[in-house]
Amino acid sequence: MELLSIQSTTLMVTALLTGVGLVAAALIIAALISPKSFSLQKGKSYECGVPTRGESMMQFKVGYYLFAILFLMFDVETVFLFPWAVICKTLGTAGLISVGIFLAVLILGLAYAWRKGALEWK
Amino acid sequence: MFDFSIVTSWVHNLLMSFMPGWLTTTIECVLIGVALLLVYALLALFYIFYERKLCAWMQCRLGPMRVGPWGLLQVFADMFKILIKELIRLENIDRFLFALAPYLVIIASMLTFACLPWGNGLQIIDFNIGVFFMVAASSIGVLGILLAGWSSNNKYTLIGAMRSGAQMVSYELSVGLSILTIVVLAGTMSISGLVEAQRDGWFLFKGHIPAFIAFVIYLIAANAETNRGPFDMPEAEHELTAGYHTEYSGIHFGFYYLAEYLNLFIVSGIASLLFLGGWMPLHVPGWEGFNAVMDYIPSVVWFLAKAFFISFVLIWFRWSFPRVRIDQMLKLEWKYLMPIGLFNLILMTLVVMYDLHF
Numbered sequence: 512m513e514l515l516s517i518q519s520t521t522l523m524v525t526a527l528l529t530g531v532g533l534v535a536a537a538l539i540i541a542a543l544i545s546p547k548s549f550s551l552q553k554g555k556s557y558e559c560g561v562p563t564r565g566e567s568m569m570q571f572k573v574g575y576y577l578f579a580i581l582f583l584m585f586d587v588e589t590v591f592l593f594p595w596a597v598i599c600k601t602l603g604t605a606g607l608i609s610v611g612i613f614l615a616v617l618i619l620g621l622a623y624a625w626r627k628g629a630l631e632w633k
Numbered sequence: 634m635f636d637f638s639i640v641t642s643w644v645h646n647l648l649m650s651f652m653p654g655w656l657t658t659t660i661e662c663v664l665i666g667v668a669l670l671l672v673y674a675l676l677a678l679f680y681i682f683y684e685r686k687l688c689a690w691m692q693c694r695l696g697p698m699r700v701g702p703w704g705l706l707q708v709f710a711d712m713f714k715i716l717i718k719e720l721i722r723l724e725n726i727d728r729f730l731f732a733l734a735p736y737l738v739i740i741a742s743m744l745t746f747a748c749l750p751w752g753n754g755l756q757i758i759d760f761n762i763g764v765f766f767m768v769a770a771s772s773i774g775v776l777g778i779l780l781a782g783w784s785s786n787n788k789y790t791l792i793g794a795m796r797s798g799a800q801m802v803s804y805e806l807s808v809g810l811s812i813l814t815i816v817v818l819a820g821t822m823s824i825s826g827l828v829e830a831q832r833d834g835w836f837l838f839k840g841h842i843p844a845f846i847a848f849v850i851y852l853i854a855a856n857a858e859t860n861r862g863p864f865d866m867p868e869a870e871h872e873l874t875a876g877y878h879t880e881y882s883g884i885h886f887g888f889y890y891l892a893e894y895l896n897l898f899i900v901s902g903i904a905s906l907l908f909l910g911g912w913m914p915l916h917v918p919g920w921e922g923f924n925a926v927m928d929y930i931p932s933v934v935w936f937l938a939k940a941f942f943i944s945f946v947l948i949w950f951r952w953s954f955p956r957v958r959i960d961q962m963l964k965l966e967w968k969y970l971m972p973i974g975l976f977n978l979i980l981m982t983l984v985v986m987y988d989l990h991f
Contacts, residue, residue: 517658517661517662519758519759519760521658521662522662522665522747522757522758523744523747523758523760525662525665525666525669525747525757526666526669526743526744526746526747526757526758527740527743527744528666529666529669529670529673529743529747530736530739530740530742530743530744531736531739531740532666532670533670533673533674533739533743534735534736534739534888537716537884537887537888538720538884538885540716540884541716541717541718541720541883541884542720544716544717545716545717545718545719545720545883545884546717546719547719548719553721553722554721554722554723554724555723555724556723556725556785556786556787556880557787557789557874557879557880558787558788558789563787563788567785567786567787567788567791568727568783568786568791571791571795572795575795575798575799578799578802578803578963578967579798579799579802581967582802582803582805582806585806585971586802586805586806586809589806589809589810589813592813592978593762593765593813593816593822596813596816596817597816597820597821597822598820599817599820599982599985599986600820600985600986603986604986607982607983607986610982611979614975614978614979618972618975621967621971621972625967625968630963630964630967630968631960632959632960632963632964
Protein backbone atom coordinates (compact mmCIF):
# COMPACT_ATOMS: atom_id res chain seq x y z
CA MET A 512 0.00 0.00 0.00
CA GLU A 513 1.70 3.16 -1.13
CA LEU A 514 0.31 6.64 -1.04
CA LEU A 515 -0.59 7.92 -4.53
CA SER A 516 1.39 5.03 -6.06
CA ILE A 517 4.65 6.93 -5.48
CA GLN A 518 7.55 4.78 -4.35
CA SER A 519 8.42 4.99 -0.67
CA THR A 520 12.01 5.93 -1.49
CA THR A 521 10.79 9.04 -3.34
CA LEU A 522 8.58 9.89 -0.39
CA MET A 523 11.51 9.44 1.97
CA VAL A 524 13.52 11.92 -0.08
CA THR A 525 10.49 14.26 -0.01
CA ALA A 526 10.35 14.10 3.79
CA LEU A 527 14.11 14.67 3.98
CA LEU A 528 13.94 17.71 1.70
CA THR A 529 10.98 19.04 3.72
CA GLY A 530 13.11 18.89 6.84
CA VAL A 531 16.00 20.67 5.14
CA GLY A 532 13.56 23.18 3.64
CA LEU A 533 11.99 23.93 7.01
CA VAL A 534 15.33 24.74 8.63
CA ALA A 535 16.64 26.69 5.63
CA ALA A 536 13.42 28.72 5.18
CA ALA A 537 13.16 29.57 8.88
CA LEU A 538 16.83 30.62 8.95
CA ILE A 539 16.38 32.84 5.88
CA ILE A 540 13.24 34.49 7.33
CA ALA A 541 15.00 34.99 10.66
CA ALA A 542 18.06 36.47 8.95
CA LEU A 543 15.84 38.93 7.07
CA ILE A 544 13.69 40.19 9.95
CA SER A 545 15.86 39.77 13.01
CA PRO A 546 17.86 42.72 14.34
CA LYS A 547 21.64 42.78 14.12
CA SER A 548 23.85 44.50 16.61
CA PHE A 549 27.51 44.33 17.44
CA SER A 550 29.15 44.09 20.78
CA LEU A 551 32.56 42.79 21.73
CA GLN A 552 31.24 40.55 24.49
CA LYS A 553 28.43 39.01 22.47
CA GLY A 554 30.46 36.45 20.58
CA LYS A 555 32.11 35.00 23.68
CA SER A 556 31.14 31.58 25.06
CA TYR A 557 28.28 31.75 27.53
CA GLU A 558 29.69 30.34 30.72
CA CYS A 559 27.78 32.49 33.20
CA GLY A 560 29.80 35.64 32.62
CA VAL A 561 33.13 34.32 33.82
CA PRO A 562 35.81 34.40 31.09
CA THR A 563 36.42 30.93 29.69
CA ARG A 564 39.53 29.20 30.94
CA GLY A 565 41.30 26.60 28.86
CA GLU A 566 40.17 24.66 25.84
CA SER A 567 36.61 23.30 25.61
CA MET A 568 37.13 20.89 22.73
CA MET A 569 39.29 18.60 24.77
CA GLN A 570 39.84 14.99 25.79
CA PHE A 571 36.88 13.84 27.78
CA LYS A 572 35.86 11.35 30.45
CA VAL A 573 36.35 7.82 29.15
CA GLY A 574 33.22 6.45 30.87
CA TYR A 575 31.00 7.74 28.08
CA TYR A 576 32.99 5.85 25.43
CA LEU A 577 32.72 2.64 27.44
CA PHE A 578 28.95 2.87 27.29
CA ALA A 579 29.13 3.74 23.59
CA ILE A 580 31.11 0.54 22.93
CA LEU A 581 28.65 -1.55 24.94
CA PHE A 582 25.82 0.11 23.03
CA LEU A 583 27.46 -0.80 19.73
CA MET A 584 27.59 -4.46 20.72
CA PHE A 585 23.92 -4.64 21.64
CA ASP A 586 22.73 -2.44 18.81
CA VAL A 587 24.31 -4.72 16.24
CA GLU A 588 22.64 -7.59 18.06
CA THR A 589 19.24 -5.90 17.56
CA VAL A 590 19.98 -5.51 13.84
CA PHE A 591 20.67 -9.25 13.60
CA LEU A 592 17.56 -10.15 15.57
CA PHE A 593 15.10 -8.15 13.45
CA PRO A 594 15.14 -10.50 10.41
CA TRP A 595 14.74 -13.48 12.71
CA ALA A 596 11.84 -11.82 14.54
CA VAL A 597 9.81 -11.51 11.34
CA ILE A 598 9.92 -15.25 10.54
CA CYS A 599 10.44 -16.69 14.01
CA LYS A 600 7.20 -18.68 13.76
CA THR A 601 8.24 -20.41 10.52
CA LEU A 602 11.73 -21.18 11.82
CA GLY A 603 10.25 -22.86 14.86
CA THR A 604 12.27 -24.49 17.62
CA ALA A 605 15.49 -24.78 15.57
CA GLY A 606 15.50 -21.01 15.03
CA LEU A 607 14.76 -20.38 18.69
CA ILE A 608 17.70 -22.56 19.76
CA SER A 609 20.11 -20.82 17.36
CA VAL A 610 18.98 -17.39 18.50
CA GLY A 611 19.12 -18.60 22.10
CA ILE A 612 22.81 -19.48 21.67
CA PHE A 613 23.43 -16.08 20.03
CA LEU A 614 21.66 -14.31 22.90
CA ALA A 615 23.49 -16.41 25.49
CA VAL A 616 26.86 -15.30 24.11
CA LEU A 617 25.75 -11.67 24.29
CA ILE A 618 24.34 -12.03 27.79
CA LEU A 619 27.67 -13.55 28.81
CA GLY A 620 29.30 -10.41 27.42
CA LEU A 621 26.94 -8.25 29.46
CA ALA A 622 27.60 -10.36 32.56
CA TYR A 623 31.35 -9.97 32.01
CA ALA A 624 31.03 -6.19 31.68
CA TRP A 625 28.83 -6.11 34.78
CA ARG A 626 31.30 -8.23 36.76
CA LYS A 627 34.25 -6.11 35.66
CA GLY A 628 32.43 -3.03 36.93
CA ALA A 629 32.04 -1.44 33.49
CA LEU A 630 28.41 -0.61 34.28
CA GLU A 631 29.32 1.45 37.35
CA TRP A 632 29.59 5.18 36.90
CA LYS A 633 32.82 6.39 38.46
CA MET B 634 -14.29 3.09 8.24
CA PHE B 635 -13.57 5.93 5.81
CA ASP B 636 -10.67 5.11 3.52
CA PHE B 637 -8.53 8.14 2.70
CA SER B 638 -6.99 6.42 -0.30
CA ILE B 639 -10.25 7.27 -2.16
CA VAL B 640 -9.39 10.97 -1.81
CA THR B 641 -5.72 10.54 -2.68
CA SER B 642 -6.43 8.37 -5.72
CA TRP B 643 -9.04 10.91 -6.88
CA VAL B 644 -6.41 13.68 -6.68
CA HIS B 645 -3.95 11.40 -8.45
CA ASN B 646 -6.35 10.58 -11.29
CA LEU B 647 -7.39 14.22 -11.63
CA LEU B 648 -3.77 15.31 -12.02
CA MET B 649 -2.95 12.40 -14.31
CA SER B 650 -5.80 13.31 -16.68
CA PHE B 651 -4.12 16.46 -17.99
CA MET B 652 -0.45 16.07 -17.02
CA PRO B 653 2.46 13.77 -17.84
CA GLY B 654 3.39 11.23 -15.18
CA TRP B 655 6.61 12.83 -13.94
CA LEU B 656 4.95 16.22 -13.43
CA THR B 657 2.13 14.59 -11.47
CA THR B 658 4.63 12.88 -9.21
CA THR B 659 6.51 16.13 -8.67
CA ILE B 660 3.35 18.08 -7.83
CA GLU B 661 2.18 15.35 -5.49
CA CYS B 662 5.54 15.29 -3.74
CA VAL B 663 5.37 19.06 -3.29
CA LEU B 664 1.84 18.78 -1.91
CA ILE B 665 2.94 16.05 0.50
CA GLY B 666 5.90 18.18 1.58
CA VAL B 667 3.70 21.22 2.26
CA ALA B 668 1.18 19.11 4.17
CA LEU B 669 3.96 17.54 6.20
CA LEU B 670 5.41 20.95 7.02
CA LEU B 671 2.06 22.38 8.10
CA VAL B 672 1.12 19.41 10.26
CA TYR B 673 4.63 19.35 11.76
CA ALA B 674 4.56 23.01 12.74
CA LEU B 675 0.96 23.03 13.97
CA LEU B 676 1.43 19.87 16.01
CA ALA B 677 4.58 21.28 17.61
CA LEU B 678 2.67 24.44 18.56
CA PHE B 679 -0.20 22.36 19.91
CA TYR B 680 2.20 20.27 21.97
CA ILE B 681 3.88 23.30 23.49
CA PHE B 682 0.45 24.60 24.51
CA TYR B 683 -0.61 21.15 25.74
CA GLU B 684 2.45 20.74 27.94
CA ARG B 685 2.26 24.26 29.35
CA LYS B 686 -1.42 23.89 30.23
CA LEU B 687 -1.02 20.42 31.74
CA CYS B 688 2.03 21.50 33.71
CA ALA B 689 0.13 24.49 35.02
CA TRP B 690 -2.90 22.47 36.04
CA MET B 691 -0.73 19.91 37.79
CA GLN B 692 0.80 22.76 39.80
CA CYS B 693 -2.58 24.39 40.57
CA ARG B 694 -1.95 27.28 38.16
CA LEU B 695 -3.88 28.42 35.11
CA GLY B 696 -1.02 28.59 32.61
CA PRO B 697 -1.08 31.04 29.68
CA MET B 698 -4.40 32.96 29.82
CA ARG B 699 -3.80 36.48 28.45
CA VAL B 700 -3.20 36.06 24.71
CA GLY B 701 -6.34 34.84 23.00
CA PRO B 702 -9.09 32.72 24.53
CA TRP B 703 -7.55 30.43 27.18
CA GLY B 704 -4.12 31.59 26.03
CA LEU B 705 -4.50 29.75 22.73
CA LEU B 706 -2.60 32.39 20.75
CA GLN B 707 0.31 32.48 23.19
CA VAL B 708 2.23 29.80 21.31
CA PHE B 709 1.85 31.66 18.00
CA ALA B 710 3.11 34.83 19.64
CA ASP B 711 6.05 32.88 21.07
CA MET B 712 6.85 31.46 17.65
CA PHE B 713 6.97 34.91 16.06
CA LYS B 714 8.99 36.25 18.95
CA ILE B 715 11.56 33.51 18.52
CA LEU B 716 11.70 34.25 14.79
CA ILE B 717 12.59 37.92 15.29
CA LYS B 718 15.34 37.30 17.84
CA GLU B 719 18.88 38.00 16.80
CA LEU B 720 21.05 35.11 15.60
CA ILE B 721 24.28 35.76 17.46
CA ARG B 722 27.52 35.14 15.58
CA LEU B 723 29.82 33.40 18.01
CA GLU B 724 33.57 33.32 18.08
CA ASN B 725 35.63 30.15 18.55
CA ILE B 726 32.96 27.78 17.32
CA ASP B 727 33.14 25.17 14.59
CA ARG B 728 30.86 27.05 12.19
CA PHE B 729 30.09 24.21 9.82
CA LEU B 730 29.12 21.67 12.49
CA PHE B 731 27.26 24.36 14.46
CA ALA B 732 25.09 25.09 11.43
CA LEU B 733 24.70 21.41 10.51
CA ALA B 734 23.44 20.19 13.90
CA PRO B 735 19.87 21.66 13.75
CA TYR B 736 19.41 20.19 10.27
CA LEU B 737 20.21 16.70 11.58
CA VAL B 738 17.86 17.05 14.53
CA ILE B 739 14.97 18.27 12.36
CA ILE B 740 15.62 15.70 9.60
CA ALA B 741 15.59 12.85 12.12
CA SER B 742 12.24 13.88 13.54
CA MET B 743 10.77 14.68 10.11
CA LEU B 744 11.69 11.25 8.68
CA THR B 745 10.22 9.44 11.68
CA PHE B 746 7.18 11.71 11.62
CA ALA B 747 6.47 10.83 7.97
CA CYS B 748 6.33 7.12 8.83
CA LEU B 749 3.44 7.37 11.30
CA PRO B 750 0.11 5.83 10.28
CA TRP B 751 -2.28 8.77 10.49
CA GLY B 752 -5.40 6.98 9.39
CA ASN B 753 -6.91 4.49 7.03
CA GLY B 754 -4.94 5.02 3.81
CA LEU B 755 -3.26 8.12 5.20
CA GLN B 756 0.36 7.20 5.62
CA ILE B 757 3.29 8.72 3.77
CA ILE B 758 6.36 6.46 3.97
CA ASP B 759 5.48 2.77 4.10
CA PHE B 760 8.56 0.57 3.69
CA ASN B 761 8.31 -3.16 4.26
CA ILE B 762 10.92 -2.65 7.01
CA GLY B 763 8.90 0.29 8.45
CA VAL B 764 9.61 0.14 12.20
CA PHE B 765 13.26 -0.69 11.57
CA PHE B 766 13.54 2.40 9.37
CA MET B 767 11.91 4.42 12.17
CA VAL B 768 14.51 3.26 14.70
CA ALA B 769 17.30 4.02 12.23
CA ALA B 770 15.96 7.47 11.33
CA SER B 771 15.33 8.54 14.90
CA SER B 772 18.90 7.69 15.90
CA ILE B 773 20.23 10.44 13.59
CA GLY B 774 18.99 12.84 16.26
CA VAL B 775 21.75 11.77 18.67
CA LEU B 776 24.30 12.84 16.10
CA GLY B 777 22.75 16.30 15.87
CA ILE B 778 22.81 16.72 19.64
CA LEU B 779 26.43 15.53 19.96
CA LEU B 780 27.53 17.85 17.16
CA ALA B 781 25.68 20.77 18.72
CA GLY B 782 27.43 20.24 22.02
CA TRP B 783 30.86 19.71 20.54
CA SER B 784 30.83 22.53 18.00
CA SER B 785 29.68 25.19 20.48
CA ASN B 786 33.07 25.12 22.21
CA ASN B 787 31.58 25.57 25.64
CA LYS B 788 31.96 23.34 28.67
CA TYR B 789 28.28 23.24 29.54
CA THR B 790 27.27 22.20 26.05
CA LEU B 791 29.98 19.55 25.93
CA ILE B 792 28.88 17.98 29.22
CA GLY B 793 25.23 18.22 28.19
CA ALA B 794 25.88 16.60 24.82
CA MET B 795 27.95 13.80 26.32
CA ARG B 796 25.29 13.04 28.91
CA SER B 797 22.61 13.19 26.27
CA GLY B 798 24.58 10.92 23.95
CA ALA B 799 25.17 8.32 26.67
CA GLN B 800 21.52 8.46 27.67
CA MET B 801 20.04 8.30 24.19
CA VAL B 802 22.22 5.45 22.92
CA SER B 803 21.61 3.46 26.12
CA TYR B 804 17.86 3.78 26.03
CA GLU B 805 17.73 3.16 22.30
CA LEU B 806 18.53 -0.47 23.13
CA SER B 807 15.44 -0.81 25.28
CA VAL B 808 13.31 0.89 22.64
CA GLY B 809 14.74 -1.50 20.04
CA LEU B 810 14.11 -4.54 22.22
CA SER B 811 10.50 -3.66 22.96
CA ILE B 812 9.87 -2.97 19.25
CA LEU B 813 11.51 -6.34 18.52
CA THR B 814 9.15 -8.03 20.98
CA ILE B 815 6.17 -6.68 19.07
CA VAL B 816 7.70 -7.64 15.72
CA VAL B 817 7.98 -11.21 17.00
CA LEU B 818 4.27 -11.13 17.85
CA ALA B 819 3.18 -9.50 14.60
CA GLY B 820 5.53 -11.29 12.21
CA THR B 821 5.93 -8.15 10.10
CA MET B 822 7.93 -4.94 10.17
CA SER B 823 5.83 -2.89 7.77
CA ILE B 824 3.79 -0.21 9.54
CA SER B 825 0.60 -0.78 7.57
CA GLY B 826 1.05 -4.51 8.24
CA LEU B 827 1.41 -3.87 11.97
CA VAL B 828 -1.77 -1.82 12.04
CA GLU B 829 -3.62 -4.39 9.92
CA ALA B 830 -2.54 -7.20 12.27
CA GLN B 831 -4.32 -5.41 15.13
CA ARG B 832 -7.74 -5.44 13.44
CA ASP B 833 -9.07 -8.10 15.81
CA GLY B 834 -7.41 -6.80 18.97
CA TRP B 835 -4.65 -4.43 19.95
CA PHE B 836 -1.23 -5.96 20.64
CA LEU B 837 -1.38 -4.84 24.25
CA PHE B 838 -4.35 -7.22 24.72
CA LYS B 839 -3.25 -9.84 22.21
CA GLY B 840 0.22 -10.31 23.67
CA HIS B 841 -0.96 -9.96 27.31
CA ILE B 842 1.96 -10.27 29.82
CA PRO B 843 5.04 -9.87 27.53
CA ALA B 844 3.35 -7.09 25.53
CA PHE B 845 2.49 -5.25 28.72
CA ILE B 846 6.08 -5.52 30.00
CA ALA B 847 7.30 -4.27 26.62
CA PHE B 848 4.82 -1.36 26.81
CA VAL B 849 6.07 -0.24 30.22
CA ILE B 850 9.72 -0.57 29.13
CA TYR B 851 8.93 1.35 25.95
CA LEU B 852 7.30 4.20 27.88
CA ILE B 853 10.26 4.58 30.24
CA ALA B 854 12.84 4.29 27.46
CA ALA B 855 10.94 6.64 25.16
CA ASN B 856 10.79 9.22 27.91
CA ALA B 857 14.57 9.03 28.24
CA GLU B 858 15.01 8.99 24.46
CA THR B 859 13.29 12.38 24.16
CA ASN B 860 15.50 13.86 26.93
CA ARG B 861 12.45 14.67 28.99
CA GLY B 862 10.87 13.98 32.25
CA PRO B 863 12.95 12.58 35.08
CA PHE B 864 15.71 11.93 32.51
CA ASP B 865 16.44 15.52 31.57
CA MET B 866 19.93 15.90 33.00
CA PRO B 867 21.36 16.77 29.55
CA GLU B 868 19.63 20.11 30.05
CA ALA B 869 19.53 20.22 33.82
CA GLU B 870 19.10 23.98 34.06
CA HIS B 871 20.58 24.51 37.49
CA GLU B 872 23.88 22.82 36.67
CA LEU B 873 24.34 23.14 32.90
CA THR B 874 22.43 26.37 31.99
CA ALA B 875 20.60 24.76 29.06
CA GLY B 876 22.73 21.75 28.18
CA TYR B 877 23.70 21.13 24.58
CA HIS B 878 21.79 24.11 23.15
CA THR B 879 23.20 26.77 25.48
CA GLU B 880 24.94 28.62 22.66
CA TYR B 881 22.07 28.54 20.19
CA SER B 882 20.03 31.71 19.95
CA GLY B 883 16.80 32.77 18.28
CA ILE B 884 15.32 30.39 15.75
CA HIS B 885 18.38 28.15 16.00
CA PHE B 886 17.24 27.32 19.52
CA GLY B 887 13.70 27.13 18.21
CA PHE B 888 14.59 24.10 16.11
CA TYR B 889 15.64 22.14 19.16
CA TYR B 890 12.51 23.23 20.96
CA LEU B 891 10.38 22.17 17.98
CA ALA B 892 12.14 18.83 17.62
CA GLU B 893 11.84 18.09 21.32
CA TYR B 894 8.07 18.51 21.32
CA LEU B 895 7.68 16.70 18.02
CA ASN B 896 9.72 13.81 19.39
CA LEU B 897 7.25 13.60 22.24
CA PHE B 898 4.48 13.20 19.68
CA ILE B 899 6.52 10.72 17.64
CA VAL B 900 7.28 8.39 20.54
CA SER B 901 3.62 8.54 21.58
CA GLY B 902 2.63 7.79 17.99
CA ILE B 903 4.98 4.80 17.84
CA ALA B 904 3.65 3.55 21.18
CA SER B 905 0.10 3.78 19.92
CA LEU B 906 1.13 2.10 16.65
CA LEU B 907 2.86 -0.80 18.38
CA PHE B 908 0.66 -1.41 21.38
CA LEU B 909 -2.66 0.38 20.94
CA GLY B 910 -3.42 -0.47 17.35
CA GLY B 911 -2.39 2.67 15.44
CA TRP B 912 -5.57 4.06 13.87
CA MET B 913 -7.55 0.87 14.51
CA PRO B 914 -10.73 1.43 16.52
CA LEU B 915 -11.33 -0.50 19.71
CA HIS B 916 -13.00 -3.76 18.77
CA VAL B 917 -14.30 -6.31 21.22
CA PRO B 918 -14.82 -9.74 19.58
CA GLY B 919 -18.48 -10.67 19.70
CA TRP B 920 -19.84 -7.20 20.44
CA GLU B 921 -21.07 -6.40 16.93
CA GLY B 922 -23.09 -3.31 17.85
CA PHE B 923 -20.26 -1.80 19.89
CA ASN B 924 -17.76 -2.43 17.06
CA ALA B 925 -20.08 -0.77 14.53
CA VAL B 926 -20.35 2.35 16.72
CA MET B 927 -16.56 2.46 17.18
CA ASP B 928 -16.12 2.23 13.40
CA TYR B 929 -18.03 5.51 13.00
CA ILE B 930 -15.27 7.47 14.73
CA PRO B 931 -12.77 8.54 12.02
CA SER B 932 -9.40 6.79 12.03
CA VAL B 933 -7.47 10.08 12.36
CA VAL B 934 -9.33 10.84 15.57
CA TRP B 935 -8.45 7.41 16.94
CA PHE B 936 -4.76 7.81 16.15
CA LEU B 937 -4.51 11.34 17.54
CA ALA B 938 -6.51 10.46 20.65
CA LYS B 939 -4.20 7.54 21.46
CA ALA B 940 -1.09 9.60 20.80
CA PHE B 941 -2.34 12.50 22.95
CA PHE B 942 -3.26 10.12 25.73
CA ILE B 943 0.23 8.58 25.80
CA SER B 944 1.76 12.06 25.66
CA PHE B 945 -0.40 12.97 28.62
CA VAL B 946 1.08 10.04 30.54
CA LEU B 947 4.61 11.10 29.58
CA ILE B 948 3.97 14.71 30.60
CA TRP B 949 2.52 13.42 33.86
CA PHE B 950 5.79 11.49 34.41
CA ARG B 951 7.76 14.64 33.81
CA TRP B 952 5.94 16.70 36.39
CA SER B 953 5.75 13.93 38.98
CA PHE B 954 9.25 12.54 39.36
CA PRO B 955 12.42 14.30 40.48
CA ARG B 956 15.39 14.27 38.12
CA VAL B 957 17.60 11.18 38.32
CA ARG B 958 21.41 11.29 38.54
CA ILE B 959 23.50 10.02 35.64
CA ASP B 960 24.70 6.92 37.49
CA GLN B 961 21.12 6.07 38.47
CA MET B 962 20.03 6.59 34.87
CA LEU B 963 22.71 4.24 33.49
CA LYS B 964 22.04 1.70 36.22
CA LEU B 965 18.33 1.68 35.45
CA GLU B 966 18.98 0.98 31.80
CA TRP B 967 21.86 -1.50 31.88
CA LYS B 968 21.03 -3.42 35.05
CA TYR B 969 17.24 -3.45 34.94
CA LEU B 970 15.56 -2.52 31.65
CA MET B 971 18.01 -4.28 29.31
CA PRO B 972 18.05 -7.69 31.05
CA ILE B 973 14.27 -7.52 31.55
CA GLY B 974 13.87 -6.61 27.89
CA LEU B 975 16.00 -9.57 26.74
CA PHE B 976 14.11 -11.93 29.02
CA ASN B 977 10.82 -10.49 27.81
CA LEU B 978 11.85 -11.11 24.19
CA ILE B 979 12.42 -14.80 24.93
CA LEU B 980 9.12 -14.95 26.82
CA MET B 981 7.30 -13.42 23.86
CA THR B 982 8.96 -15.90 21.48
CA LEU B 983 7.73 -18.80 23.62
CA VAL B 984 4.24 -17.28 23.75
CA VAL B 985 4.19 -16.99 19.95
CA MET B 986 5.67 -20.48 19.42
CA TYR B 987 3.10 -22.23 21.57
CA ASP B 988 0.21 -20.00 20.46
CA LEU B 989 -0.47 -18.70 23.94
CA HIS B 990 -1.55 -15.27 22.67
CA PHE B 991 -5.12 -14.33 21.82
